[in-house]
Amino acid sequence: MNNQLFINKLSDKVGCSPQEASAIARYIAKAVVEEWQSEGCLCVPEFGNFEVKKKMECVSIDSETRQRVLIPPKLVLNFKPSLALKARMKKS
Amino acid sequence: MDEKGLKNIAHALMQVYELKEVDAERLVKAFFETISEGLEEDQYVRVAGLGTFRQLVADNVSGQILFTPENRVQELVNKPFAHFEAVVLNESVDLEHLNAVGDLLASEEKLTEKDEPVGEEVKIPDHAEEKPKKTVSVEITEHASIVAESQELEEQAKTVRDSSMRIERQKFPLTDGKERDGRLFFVLIVLIGLLAIIAALVFLLWPEWLEQQLFGST
Numbered sequence: 001m002n003n004q005l006f007i008n009k010l011s012d013k014v015g016c017s018p019q020e021a022s023a024i025a026r027y028i029a030k031a032v033v034e035e036w037q038s039e040g041c042l043c044v045p046e047f048g049n050f051e052v053k054k055k056m057e058c059v060s061i062d063s064e065t066r067q068r069v070l071i072p073p074k075l076v077l078n079f080k081p082s083l084a085l086k087a088r089m090k091k092s
Numbered sequence: 093m094d095e096k097g098l099k100n101i102a103h104a105l106m107q108v109y110e111l112k113e114v115d116a117e118r119l120v121k122a123f124f125e126t127i128s129e130g131l132e133e134d135q136y137v138r139v140a141g142l143g144t145f146r147q148l149v150a151d152n153v154s155g156q157i158l159f160t161p162e163n164r165v166q167e168l169v170n171k172p173f174a175h176f177e178a179v180v181l182n183e184s185v186d187l188e189h190l191n192a193v194g195d196l197l198a199s200e201e202k203l204t205e206k207d208e209p210v211g212e213e214v215k216i217p218d219h220a221e222e223k224p225k226k227t228v229s230v231e232i233t234e235h236a237s238i239v240a241e242s243q244e245l246e247e248q249a250k251t252v253r254d255s256s257m258r259i260e261r262q263k264f265p266l267t268d269g270k271e272r273d274g275r276l277f278f279v280l281i282v283l284i285g286l287l288a289i290i291a292a293l294v295f296l297l298w299p300e301w302l303e304q305q306l307f308g309s310t
Contacts, residue, residue, distance in 0.1 A: 001130040003140040010126045014119060027108060028123045029141030031101040033165055042097040047124040048157070052169055059181065068185075072176030075169050079145075079159035085128055086155040089147055 036077060048081040131157065141165070 001009075011021035032050075035042050042050040055074045061067070081089070102116040111119070127145055130137035135147040143161035167174065294302055 001134040001137045003138050005134075006126060006130055006137055006139055009130065010122065013122050013126055024105070024109070024119060025123060025139065026141050027105060028101060028120060029139060031104045032142060033168055035097045035100060036169055037171070039097060044098060044124050047128060050159075068181040070179045070181055072178060073173055074176075075173055077159070077161050077166065077169050079157065081155075081157040085131075085157065088128065088132060089157065090155040 044082075046082055046084045048079055048085055051078045051080070052076070053078050 007018050007022045007025060010025055011018045014021060014024070016024075032042060036050060036052055040052040044050075052075050055076050057073045058071050060069045060071050062069070098117070098120055102113065102120050105111060105119060106113055106116040109116075127137050127139065131145055131147050135149060136144060138144045141162070143159055143165055146158045146160065148156045148158060161169065
């Protein structure tokens with residue numbers, strides 16, 4: 001399902017025009033990202049948990065040249081689906 | 093489950109679109125509900141400004157969902173570490189001792205983690221979960237070295253403190269009153285002895301001068 005289909009589905013569900021649904025979806029997405037940035041996690045009941053995790057620095061070695069490169073630490077986003085969502089996916 | 097984050101989002105939505113709190117919360121729930129339904133129908137959902145949710149369909153990972161954030165979103169999340177860059181290490185850089193300390197700390201962490209309660213959620217066996225175990229963190233190592241250094245400094249300070257105490261004790265021995273009086277008595281005896289010797293010498297060498305001094309010239 002691409003973004004357009006998602007917007008159409010959301011507009012049907014909420015009962016507004018696709019333009020409005022698009023603006024709302026964009027705003028919610030922006031707020032979600034801000035929440036990840038400020039809190040580092042977001043729990044959505046019956047959907048799952050988003051968590052920002054720190055990926056530690058590591059030394060990567062080039063197998064051909066044997067050159068070692070220190071890869072810096074990184075903050076990555078993890079998503080863990082809830083058990084309810086997993087059960088729904090298994091059913092479908 | 094903690095809904096604080098969702099309430100924050102609903103609150104922001106409420107202010108922008110001048111909605112009631114109930115309606116804003118309904119919109120946020122509908123947003124995630126639509127993603128769930130999309131996953132059921134199409135196995136993947138792309139949401140602009142967020143990323144792509146993909147349902148894994150292999151038998152062993154059935155029901156698991158992979159979320160790939162958009163590049164811009166990933167950059168925003170990684171903003172605090174954005175200034176770091178990969179560095180090519182020289183051959184002279186030795187990381188073995190760092191790894192050794194890191195391993196020690198990792199084992200200690202494992203021991204402490206055992207006490208923590210296990211959550212309800214089942215972990216996805218993706219690569220992101222495995223990497224932290226594999227790569228020993230230099231940061232942890234740095235922390236360990238700092239701790240070790242501080243302990244060492246503390247020990248040094250302790251030894252210096254002890255030795256200074258010892259020196260102080262030598263300078264000003266904490267003796268009782270009797271011993272101190274004995275020493276004073278000894279010093280007095282020596283002084284009196286010296287005076288007696290001087291008097292005897294004067295009496296023997298210059299008896300006339302002594303007589304003159306004592307009885308005056310007649």
